[in-house]
Amino acid sequence: MRLKDILHQVDTVNSVPPDTAKTLINGITDRSSEAEAGFLFVAVKGFSEDGHDYIQSAIDHGAGAVVGEREDLVLSVPYIQVQNSRKALGLIAKNFYGNPSRHKTVIGVTGTNGKTTTSFLLKHLFESSGMSCALIGTIQHVVNGEVIPSGNTTPNALAIHRLLAKSQDAVVVMEVSSHGIDQYRIEGIEFDCCLFTNLHREHLDYHGTMEEYFLKKAALFRQLKDDGTAVLNTDNCWGERLAADLKQKGKTVVTVGSSTGNDIFLKDFQVKDSRMTVDEQSVKTSVPSPMIGIHNLYNTAMAYATAKQAGVSTQQILDALLTFKGVSGRFEMLKMPNGATAVIDYAHTADALHYCLSTAKSQSPYKLIHVFGFRGDRDPSKRPDMLQVSTKISDCYVLTFDDLNSVSPADMTEALKHLNNSYGNKKGVVIPDRSLAIQHAIEISGEGDWIVITGKGNELYKQQVQLRTVSDKDTVQFIAEKQNNWNTKELN
Template sequence: MKLNRLFNDAKPIEIKEFMTDSRLQLKNSLFFCLKGMVHDGHKFITQAVNNGAVAVVYSDDIDFIDGVEYIKVDNVIFELNRTAAIFFHNPSSKLNMIGVTGTNGKSTIAKTIKELYSLWKPCGYSGTISIEYGVNKEKPDFTTDETVPTLKMLRRMLKANMEACALEVSSQGLDQHRVDALKFDVTIFTNLTHDHLDYHGNLENYYQAKKRLFSLIKPKGCAIINIDDPYGARLFNEINSRKYSYSIYEEADYQAKDIVLSPLTTKFTLIVQEKTYQLETNFVSEFNLSNLLAIIAALHQSGFSIDDIASHLHQLPQVDGRMEVIQEGQNFNVIVDYAHTPDGFEKIYQFAESITSPNNKIISVFGSAGKRDSKKRPILGSISDKYCQMIINFEYFLFIVLL
């Protein structure tokens, strides 16, 4: 593509690739001087040129190199997203895009939407667990990757004849404008609780980052919001897009009532548009039922009937490490979950308590590895002590064994 198709006043130089990492060798590329948390792209222009950049988009004062086209802009990240959408032929406009954000539940919702959607039409998935489209499965670098890798991924999905994509959208990805080149048909807000405060500083900043997703809705798109969550109720009142609520406690567009929990199944009454449906699912726990309401709403707003959706809820595929029930013939229950926030711990322990007889024990194996948000660790320990008869510290996953 010629550079003057991206910037009107630029020379008609042939651009074959976008570069945001000066270490990559990309011939005939357009380099964007992005400012990150640690590094500033303006300091790496020489390296970028040596590795194939023929044009540079910048905002600060720099030294020029002969033979290179320079384009000064006010906001480099804005121009990256604007031009990348053009350069990569706006792939999100050709897909039914379903974006999921929230502290907890993103992976369960997005992955299950992909599995159910694919029963009728081909759908891809990208998130913490994997990137999947058709027979292809890739390992992700981030929950929400940067602009160029994300657009390239969507192009691969289109080439593989996908018609939709369920995408996990992280708060950091939103704050860093990684999905600004995309537009969404359906956006989902699950909840917002204590997490990532080492990055955002406070819950208000965290909320404002999440809220950015709902400014990226297509003209005929919609928002699906959990109004049981205080921040969800606030968001529902603050946005002007077409919107639908879901709840297990309040009247909502998608509501669950008469909930009966057990170790292996959940029975409930679904109310949608004044119609009731008696349903049973292998999704266990109250908070996973909340996730299921978001899934049902997203599929329904994507054009699938409630009856068709309901016919597949009794045997949903388990999502790895997300309320994953382990059955190997043992006479006790084992659940593996990715819970890593105070709210996640509280809810999974409450479910464990609800299905455990008074004479039995709750044994928890958990950890909080890495350097991120270490202030939540004593909170996690305190919550575990509140519910469990035995605690074993380990890493990454939370294991609950009910004896």
Template sequence: MKLLNLLDNVDYKSQSNLDDITVVGITDDSREVKTGYLFVAIEGYQSDGHHYIEEAFDNGACAVIGEQDLEFEQYIKVSNSKQVLGQLVSRYYGQPSLNKKVIGVTGTNGKTTTSYMIKSVFEENGYSCGLIGTIEYYINGESKPSKNTTPGAVTLQKLLYESQDDVVVIEISSHALKQYRVEGVQLDGAIFTNLDSEHLDYHNSMQEYFESKLLIFEYLKPNGFALINTDDQWGAKARDTLLDKGINVFSVGVEPSHDVQIRLDKPSLHVKGATSDEQLSLKLPGLHNRFNAAFGMLISEIYKLNRQQSIAALNHVEKVNGRFEIVYFPGNIKVVVDYAHTPKGFFHCLNTVKECGARRIIHVFGFRGTRDPSKRIPMMKKSLQVSDYYILTLDDLNETSEDEMEKELVDYQNRFDSASGEVITDRTLAIERAIQLAEEGDWVVITGKGHEHYQQDFALGTKTDLETVEKVYNHIQEYTSLS
């Protein structure tokens, strides 16, 4: 494709003659550059692509785009190379989001489960549905491991281009929105699940975090729609902002005024205008999953899908990796692995366990190093409010030392009812200890990591929470068979 065609409507400056340059690929990684590639230099969180421009030219780049004033042949200066990258890649692939239905899902909690529920609804109604999210990139019936909740612009546009699916659901993080990773994507619908204290090490304040989430609605197609949980205070604020802009807004919540109402007194949803409730038999427990299901139901109504088939689809979703996965131990002991990592996430996860009839709840969790410390006290309070015993342990350390994190965990234990908990820094031994403490009717709840792999090596040699739980289970089974 001709470079000048790619740059159409892009505000840029260049001292070079760009007339005869043909682009055969685009990348923001200098190591991926081949002959004829356009390299876009981006100043990232940990490295600056401008430092690799010479490498890109050495590898065969036909031109380079950047933000700095630099003296290179075939160098093009723009004001925002992150934003331009998405626009160019979308144009290079023929704007792939225009030839299919694309639904974006954002929010602190519930993005992944909501996405899988929507996928199930479309598939039950005869559509092929791709999914790009935290757990996997599922395109054309094939799954690839996910590297980020929302991939970079180059990968995202390529996935949309390769997709022959009727629908693609994309989990869109606040980081992705702020970093222009979804630039060039046009959404038919955008979902706002909720907002909780999270990523404030990156966003600085809840208002800034909210404003980053709100960016998702700028990517709506001209007739696109917004689906919002307006029981959430930030969701209500989003609704008011979008209505002022003339955007079609649909809502879910517990009041009858919502387009889909979640019943608090029974497992059902009520669609506005319907003469009766729709009964749910969700395999995923908890009020928060009824909210997730409400979004799936609302999508079904907007696209005029078969309502009963959509209810069946919601009921068919058995599990989502790392989301309330249950392992049943001998002696009527249940162990849950869940991704909950915010105060609201703790509240919903632990209360769901309580509603399931737990005699006692033993909660294993930790805090991520260098990540938003403002949510740690609310997380401790939510755990103490619902669980009977806690074990503080390591989560990802990132750049924090193990000694520093251990000191912090001990400090939290001393400040918050030390008799009701303990500190075991080795995550696998903490999980093992919690299961050993459990008695008949007890539930052990392990939160924070979900499906994710450990960053550190631990004593039991396992790589995930679920793998650790299964290893402890096997040890118990082996011991029982020998005794």
């Protein structure tokens, strides 16, 4: 492909000379080590490394042209300066791979909580109705039935366009994070449907304010195709605002919520039995949620509304919901040998904790024990709210490590103790080692108790723990087998 065609719609600082524009490009990369003969290398400034420092390495590997932001670079190959390399990478990938999102149904799911569960639900609903479906998200990517490990909730733009071009699936469901939007990871992607699940206090260390956080989420909807549809949860004030904004701009909007003005009117919530009534223009349908909890009723409702928009019949949806097996690390329940129930969940915001713990409480446990921690280098302002939710709902809690990132164990331990002394109560203890914290919770549990372990979900530990386990689920199973010589039995 000619460089001129690859740079279509890319905001270059200077016009590209005719001879340079004719340069043939065999591939594109943003990693110098992956450059080959005739490749275009896009130099992107990252948070820990700057791709501009690796331009010569890319050329040494065979790169035939370079795109970057730095001025006055004199290279042995054509150099094109752009205003924003991240944005340029998305448009370059779009052009090189032939705008792959245009030729398939692409669904983007954004929101603070519920993205992963809703995405997995959608994949199951589409596949149960006979439509092949790819998934790009937090836990894993699945393309053409092949499972690909996931690094970020939203991969970079080059990786996404490459996956879209590779996919032969009829539908692609994609989790879209606010970081992904802000960092142009979805640049050049056209969406048939975008979902807004909710917005709660999170990532303010990155976005600064809830207003900025909302505006970044709302930016996703600017990438809807002309005939695209927005599906919005309006039982969240930010969703209500987004619906009004999009309607004013003439976009097609489907609202989901518990007031009569919604297109999908939700009522008669039966949290214990995981069921609700969906009213669509006076046509009432009893819809089951395959997972317990009010938050999962909303996730189910959002998936239901989206699948209906994509042409899946009501009966197909209802039948498919009965066979959904849940999502790893999302309110995943394991029965313990002592009669207690352990729950592993990804919840790491105050609102997510409220839904998760309230769901466990609704099952009438004899005692509710909560194990959780906080991520180092991530918004510390939300920690008091999270602890107060736990003190209010749980019978006792254990504060422990989550991902430390660059924070030292000593500093995080001190932070946990300070938080517990300032906002906790006598029901809580601090046990820094996560495996030992879970072990303590299991040891003090008994018949009819529930142990809720939040923050990590299916994620692997980033630091070594004393029991040498690799995840919360692995820790629970290890302790149960060691103490009782029984295997845990997963609940369906």
